Amino acid sequence: MHADEEHEWSVRPGAAPGGRPADRRPRVIVVGGGVAGLATGCYAQMNGMRSRIFEKHVLPGGCCTAWGRDGYVFDYCIEWLIGTAPGNEAHRIWRELGALDGKSITHFDMFNRVTDESGRSVMFYNDPGRLEAHLLGISPADAPLIRSFCRDLRRFTDIELYPFLTAPALRSAGERLRMLRTVLPAFRLFWRTAATPMHAFADRFEDPLLRRAFRNVFFQDPEGFPLLPYLFNMAAAHRRNAGFPQGGSLGLARSIEERYTALGGTVSYRSRVARVLVERDRAVGIELGNGRRYYADHVVAACDGHTTVRTLLGGRYTGPRVDRLYGELLTERGALFPAVVSVFAGVRGDLGPDRAHSTTYLLSPEDAAHLPGALQRSLVVQLRSHYSDGFAPPGRSVIHCTYFSDFGFWKELRTRDRKAYWALKRRLAAFVRDFLERHRPGIAGRIELLDVASPATTKRYTGNHDGSILAWKAFSEADDVAAALVGKDRMRLPGLAGFSLAGQWVGLGGLIRAASTGRFAVQYLCDEWGLPFTARESLAREPWRPARLGPLPRLDRRDTRLGQEVPEA
Incomplete structure (x- = not known):
């Protein structure tokens, strides 16, 4: 961004009464560069607005992300994506956002395999x-x-x-x-x-x-x-409407980011928003952690809902619905999707033919005891190299193992004793290696690195409450409250003008739902400002290449090769 443009965002825009922009392109600030934030920016640009996204991380996507190590890509989020087949509204949104441009889609003939302790499978x-x-x-x-x-x-x-x-x-x-x-x-x-x-x-x-x-x-x-x-x-x-797009989770986010910047939008990374600036009960901009201020006609928070309401706005704009959703329900059992622990294994050679790309192993009490903070007696093993190309260096493969886990357990341990936290991760990595060897004899000697991400990791990198990657559960009271917030309240907070919510903390989990909230936020904004809403599909068709993922961060600089595993901090 040029210096004059940077300066322009640092100056309050003039506005007609009620906050409607006067004789110029409206300016919109988006907090959070996840799928919802990127979608909000894309639709804002398509509708003649000038937008800018502020993201605390170095990558787009929020939870829809990946990280790397030694040429491996540890793809973290997508297991299936609704909207991969033409002819439906979900697919149309992905085409408008450029998310599937130039990509092949992998389809599997089964959803999942479940195997019990004796080896019987469904x-x-x-x-x-x-x-x-x-x-x-x-x-x-x-x-x-x-x-x-x-x-x-x-x-x-x-x-x-x-x-x-x-x-x-x-x-x-x-x-x-x-x-x-x-x-x-x-x-x-x-x-x-x-x-x-x-x-x-x-x-x-x-x-x-x-x-x-x-x-x-x-x-x-x-x-x-x-x-x-x-x-x-x-x-x-x-x-074939729930496939896996080439490039995976970060590939999806990168494609939407490319669409957004092609439309003229700007993403500012390493830009943690500390608070939303409010004057006379109207949001007028944001202040970053470094004290810099940026102003706009409207602010959209596409980030953690609790952080937005309680921290960015200081808890000043709430009502019964908001208090129920971002206060009481956060602590009620079953309202949130649990956090997960991820263990990635980088493997020399091919994983071989396997009818199941994904297997849930039902564990004995003895095996389950080796999963710290586990909420269920099961371990999911996914052969991620079967999902898309580019997830491993030539001649190598990636396996992703996950289980639901208690956020509080990991947060408390990491806060109290960092060395014990790392040691526990080492023991978990060793168990996963031994477990894989039991089910795929000979693989332990081919595993050249292991990488562990805990729920505390998710919280640090995304800000999501309790490390939940899918926010509210559907078919719960939270579903009903959030639906009223999207429909009746138009994604606004009581008593606060110039401000909207977007993302999974208002529209529930699932990537298509997150993307749709960005569309909804701009539709409501256009309706308020008397502008016709428009959306058009991306025309880009350049074939996807793994290099478009760009440089990938590592979660930690410690060596994780066999015999020295110290997973990320």
Whole structure:
């Protein structure tokens, strides 16, 4: 950015009464360069605004990111991406944001494999017919329940419902009618599957493996989910609308960043926002941690919700809905997605043919005891080199192992005794190496590095409350409160003008939801300022290359080669 442009952002813009820009392009500041923040910036630029994104990290994407070590790319976020098939609203948003430009999409014929302690496995094929035959082969006694699940899965494959284009409060009568035409014929299906908890459904199986396996279709048991999201996402994967984009998580963020800068936007990295500047109950800009101030006609916070309300705004602009969402619910069990521990293994050679790209291993009590802070007795092992090219140097491969873990456990240990924290990570890395050897004999000798990220790591790099990477759980009270904040409140806070919320802390988790909140925020802003909202697809088609990920940070400078593992701090 040129010095004169930098100076311009440091000067208050003139405005007509009510904060509407007077005879110039409106200026919008976005706090946070995750997918929601980048989407907000893109749509602001498409609608004639001048925007600037301030991001505390050195990379775009927030939780949708990766880091590197010795030529390996440790891809952290995407397991499947809704919207990879043409012809639906989710795909249209990704095309508008340039997220899939020039990329191939990897599709898998199964969602996940679940393997118990004895080695018995369940393959959750996306194809209803194949899944039904497989499950009946495991447990003929459970035929009625199996056929019921697969019958519902077939029905969901015919449903396309992605309400992401128009903010709820701005939907026209025609848009609402089209949604009703989709929902009403399948109303009983939606109602029944949304009202049936997966735990209650799974407990009806006679086969003990199926009782445990169905809980882990989504890799780990999210607890509290009904049947609907399992059926919906498996059906999307069967339609090839839930694939894995080339370049992975950081690749998605980089592509949206490229789209944003091509539209004329600017991202300022290493720029931690300390507070939102407010005058006469109107947000007028931000102040960075170094004291520098920047001004705009509107500020959009696309970052951690609790930090926004309690820190950036000092807790001054709240109401019953805001207090419930960003206060009480944060401490209630089951409202937030748990944090995760990630262990990446860099492996010499190929991983070989394996029918499952992802496997949830159900652990014995003895094995589970080796997972510090674990919330469940399971470990997910994903062969990330099978997802996309460029994740490992030539002749090498990457494995990603994860489990749900307690944020408080890791935070307390890291705060109290840093050496003990590092030592525990070393022991975890050693266990993962031994565990992989048991299930893939000979691999331990080919593992050349291990890298561990704890929930405390997620908190430090993203600012997400309790290290949660998906924020609120769907189908919870938080879902209802957040929906009212997006629809009734138009993503605004009580008593504060010139300010909007965006991202997963207001629109719930999932990348397409995060991106859609950026679209909604700009739609509401255009409506307030009397501007017509417009969006257009990216025309860029240059083939994706792994080099476009750019330089990757390391979480720590310690050597992690075998015999010296000291994972990141």
